[in-house]
Amino acid sequence: QVQLVESGGGLDWPGGSLRLSCAASGFNFPDFYLSWIRQAPGKGLEWVAFITSSGSFTKYADSVRDRFIISRDNAKNSLYLQISGLRDEDTAVYYCAREAGDLGFDYWGQGTPVTVSS
């Protein structure tokens, strides 16, 4: 069955850096676009970034552009999110999700929490 498992979250200082990972299994990873979506405490869902199946094209939300980098390793069935210049407002649970055209985000991971605090 399809599984997405995030890791790498934690507590860091403002201005710090983190690298989130998402390990995928149960499907042909190179065939799918992937996204990172986050949810601040008590708030709604915010799309953060997506990457095409080959990794050749990426797109970011304005709130994270120039600070976040999405990447993937199709040989390792893994998705990554490099976060730098952490801000208080980056505190959230970060989910990776598989995109499936008109079916939207058809599978989600369980999420990894990121807390930014001094």
Place this chain on the structure above:
Amino acid sequence: QSVLTQPPSTSGTPGQRVTISCSGSSSNIGRNAVNWYQQLPGTAPKRLINNKNQRPSGVPDRFSGSKSGTSASLAISGLQSEDEADYYCAAWDDSLNHWVFGGGTKLTVL
């Protein structure tokens, strides 16, 4: 401020039919599929249905999705206590060239 607009909350009694609206524009709902996601308390979101009524296996047909113009709706009939959750709509936006979400609607089953 979310690109897609949903009511913050709604409620219903067991057995009742409730609808949740999602309002957008010609660049998102007007042109692209709208998906709905259910987030039970303390869990990750899961895909529920789209406007073509395509549901993952396991999602009961009590849930239905539709859209007209730049608005979409999620209807839940025969409301059950386990339907109490947050519901989000989402669509691709051709102008922004990325995904957009609604702010979410909290459904309370009275």
